Amino acid sequence: MSTPTLATALPAGAVKIATDxxxxxxxxxxxxxRLVAPRCADCGRFRLPPSPFCPHCQSTAVDWTELSGRGTVYTFTVVHGFPGLPDITLVPAVVDLPDAPGARLVTNVIDVDPADVSIGTALTVDFHPVSDGWLLPVFRVAGSPVPGPAVKERA
Structure with a gap:
């Protein structure tokens, strides 16, 4: 019996973050x-991805709310191979965030056998290093052990 290939995040150098x-x-x-989400300071609705104005009331007033880091899989797919990385397995997912009703985050589920992911799977946030010192929010199945530093620092 072979060991399942665990889902991972893209290597640090493959992800570039641009901010505004x-x-x-x-x-x-x-x-x-820390995982945060923008909440309209006028109508109270959350929005992800962040935008310059609320899509519901068009207000530009925003409050940044810290979230618990809990989530559930809304939908997902499994990707075997990526351009230039044929041996990588990714589980991109859309995650519902219970602390931010109506907001969903597009992310990756990591360190899991893809067969163990399903719609409704409970998740917790973690952070994966990417280029230029940024950290990318990713998720793990709730209750799963977090690998030691040697694993978390992989490129």
Missing amino acids: PSTEPFWLAARER
Whole structure:
């Protein structure tokens, strides 16, 4: 019996983060290993991805709300191979965030056998290093052990 290939995130150098005034608070919080979401200061609705104005009321007023890091799989796919990385397995997912009703985050589920992911799977946030010192929010199956530093620092 073979060992299943675990899903991972893309290597650090394969992901570039570009910020603007609407997205920078999200990325700065991620750099501190915190998950945040913009909430309209006028109508109270959450929005992800961050945008310069609320899509519901068009207000530009925003409050950044720290989230618990819990989520559930709304939908996902499994990708075997990536251009230039034929042996990689990815599980891109859209994650519902219970602390931010109506907001969903596009991310990756990591360190899991893809066969163990399904719609509704409970997740917790983690952060994966990417280029230029940024950290990318990724998710793990809730309750799964977090690998030691040697695994987390892989490129």
